[in-house]
Amino acid sequence: xxxxxxxxxxxxxxxxxxxxxxxxxxxxxxxxxxxxxxxxxxxxxxxxxxxxxxxxxxxxxxxxxxxxxxxxxxxxxxxxxxxxxxxxxxxxxxxxxxxxxxxxxxxxxxx
Amino acid sequence: xxxxxxxxxxxxxxxxxxxxxxxxxxxxxxxxxxxxxxxxxxxxxxxxxxxxxxxxxxxxxxxxxxxxxxxxxxxxxxxxxxxxxxxxxxxxxxxxxxxxxxxxxxxxxxxxxxxxxxxxxxxxxxxxxxxxxxxxxxxxxxxxxxxxxxxxxxxxxxxxxxxxxxxxxxxxxxxxxxxxxxxxxxxxxxxxxxxxxxxxxxxxxxxxxxxxxxxxxxxxxxxxxxxxxxxxxxxxxxxxxxxxxxxxxxxx
Numbered sequence: 001x002x003x004x005x006x007x008x009x010x011x012x013x014x015x016x017x018x019x020x021x022x023x024x025x026x027x028x029x030x031x032x033x034x035x036x037x038x039x040x041x042x043x044x045x046x047x048x049x050x051x052x053x054x055x056x057x058x059x060x061x062x063x064x065x066x067x068x069x070x071x072x073x074x075x076x077x078x079x080x081x082x083x084x085x086x087x088x089x090x091x092x093x094x095x096x097x098x099x100x101x102x103x104x105x106x107x108x109x110x111x
Numbered sequence: 112x113x114x115x116x117x118x119x120x121x122x123x124x125x126x127x128x129x130x131x132x133x134x135x136x137x138x139x140x141x142x143x144x145x146x147x148x149x150x151x152x153x154x155x156x157x158x159x160x161x162x163x164x165x166x167x168x169x170x171x172x173x174x175x176x177x178x179x180x181x182x183x184x185x186x187x188x189x190x191x192x193x194x195x196x197x198x199x200x201x202x203x204x205x206x207x208x209x210x211x212x213x214x215x216x217x218x219x220x221x222x223x224x225x226x227x228x229x230x231x232x233x234x235x236x237x238x239x240x241x242x243x244x245x246x247x248x249x250x251x252x253x254x255x256x257x258x259x260x261x262x263x264x265x266x267x268x269x270x271x272x273x274x275x276x277x278x279x280x281x282x283x284x285x286x287x288x289x290x291x292x293x294x295x296x297x298x299x300x301x302x303x304x305x306x307x308x309x310x311x312x313x314x315x316x317x318x319x320x321x322x323x324x325x326x327x328x329x330x331x332x333x334x335x336x337x338x339x340x341x342x343x344x345x346x347x348x349x350x351x352x353x354x355x356x357x358x359x360x361x362x363x
Contacts, residue, residue, distance in 0.1 A: 033277075034276055034277060035277060035278045035279035035280075036275055036276045036277070036279045039279045039280075052185060052277075052278075053247075054185055054247060054248070054249075054278055054282070055282060056278040056280065056282055059279075059280075060279055078247065078249075
């Protein structure tokens, strides 16, 4: 199974925080900017693609045991979001590409 | 203690989605007919009708809280209220600085006009007021409180543009003065799901965009008199003051 580190390398993503979790295994992906939706529908091991940067992102990533979070379109995590990513060992990754582009690339990579 | 009926979430014609009949003079007339004692003026990302409504409402004996319904970067709607013209104007400058540069298309979204007491248009706002401002909910909360204002996340149980829809749950360190719920759920339902929220007051409001919606959902404030300070105390349950949502069976 592919790890978060493999995805970082293949998609040329920035690692903002939580590098301790780069060896997490990736089971799939989920794309949503509504945290209520992610709480209900994302599954453990998925990479979450979003533009939300609020600290609650990490609370939900941790609750759902997600593999990593990819922030799209050049968004950067809020300071306390990055701190929580370090604590939880769930990486926050980044790209200047849009959600559409990075989702397409990730889908092709892990399907 | 006295009981006052408050509708703290009302849009005017300035909001693109606000009906053309929602002029300050019409709103004040309707509010008086509906027995509203305290009226909150909350246009999307603009405070510009507050002062006129306050002036007109004074003659009817209605106390007005001037403010806005802010759309944060996360697309969460939050009510913000200010005590005086100076802090209201400072908050207007904050909104002007951070509102997205997206232009309104009146045929699609509706007109965004400021009118005078005779319903004559004095200003048309070009930037789309229902866009988001480039500040997070935490940053908006900090700004509102730095100006001595009240910060109340709006319709938190709504499936869109709400604290719950956008962030999943209430961030524990967010400093709110109250939480607004729609008629979809009750505060009891919400507290059953999130027990920590029992620490907060809940308000209900009409979110009126049309004249006939004014006062259709209200909050009762039990307090000594109508002032910004008393309202703040009631929202925080201090010194025997309190608030409760007026349900249909209590309305009369």
